[in-house]
Amino acid sequence: MVLIVLVSLANLCLAAAVSPLKDDAAEIKRQADALAGNTGAGFNTSMDVTNIVGNFITGFLALLGIIFIVLIILAGYNWMTAAGEEEKVNKAKDTLARAIIGLVITVGAYAISQFVMDRLLK
Numbered sequence: 001m002v003l004i005v006l007v008s009l010a011n012l013c014l015a016a017a018v019s020p021l022k023d024d025a026a027e028i029k030r031q032a033d034a035l036a037g038n039t040g041a042g043f044n045t046s047m048d049v050t051n052i053v054g055n056f057i058t059g060f061l062a063l064l065g066i067i068f069i070v071l072i073i074l075a076g077y078n079w080m081t082a083a084g085e086e087e088k089v090n091k092a093k094d095t096l097a098r099a100i101i102g103l104v105i106t107v108g109a110y111a112i113s114q115f116v117m118d119r120l121l122k
């Protein structure tokens with residue numbers, strides 16, 4: 001009971017110590033303008049179809065790259081835990097080779113898409 005009273009009194013003291021500004025909205029706007037400048041954060045900028053498609057392709061290729069890297073790690077793990085069994089080792093080598101080929105193709109597709117998007121946006 002005493003603890004609850006002490007916590008309540010401390011809460012009241014802290015609430016009284018933090019006094020609100022006279023013009024809270026004006027002060028918030030002033031600070032936001034100082035932070036973002038005249039142009040703002042750029043959330044209201046419109047995007048054309050080229051930017052949207054480019055962002056979609058970039059995201060998709062990044063996801064594919066992550067998948068292939070996970071496959072490379074999984075193939076390495078399978079190879080290390082094969083314990084000398086030829087079938088498991090060959091399967092791990094096959095997975096590793098295919099994952100590396102997929103990653104190379106994905107990186108190439110990313111480079112080509114960036115090149116094309118740069119040319120389209122100019």
